[in-house]
Amino acid sequence: MMDILQYLILAENAVIIALISVFGAMMIQRQKRIQTDAEARAKRRSRENLLSMRFMSANTNLSVVTALAVQNREVNGQLDSALAAAKEAQKAYCDYIDELGVDTVAGVQDKKKIGDNIHPA
Numbered sequence: 136m137m138d139i140l141q142y143l144i145l146a147e148n149a150v151i152i153a154l155i156s157v158f159g160a161m162m163i164q165r166q167k168r169i170q171t172d173a174e175a176r177a178k179r180r181s182r183e184n185l186l187s188m189r190f191m192s193a194n195t196n197l198s199v200v201t202a203l204a205v206q207n208r209e210v211n212g213q214l215d216s217a218l219a220a221a222k223e224a225q226k227a228y229c230d231y232i233d234e235l236g237v238d239t240v241a242g243v244q245d246k247k248k249i250g251d252n253i254h255p256a
Contacts, residue, residue: 179235186228193217193224 200217204210 183231186224186231190221190224190228193221197221 197217197220200213204214
């Protein structure tokens with residue numbers, strides 16, 4: 136009788152250890168996924184920040200050049216190049232938004248509705 140009881144206790148301990156091992160492996164796997172997701176988000180944020188800064192810089196330059204053109208009452212090559220740079224920066228940002236998927240960025244399902252507000256006319 137003692138032998139059976141010892142075997143049952145050993146079997147119970149083995150099951151408990153197996154469950155703990157499985158749970159531990161699941162937690163490690165979950166933590167790796169969380170870390171991978173966080174790294175991917177950090178890369179996306181970094182790229183978006185770079186594009187945003189480029190976009191803001193191009194818009195600021197366009198504003199300054201436009202103000203100088205109005206002030207001096209003359210349009211020169213600076214205005215054309217600033218406008219081209221602003222359009223290029225806007226296109227790069229819109230391409231990035233399309234890459235991510237509008238519903239990922241905006242958190243909605245209606246891409247057309249959001250896309251109409253994002254893309255230049």
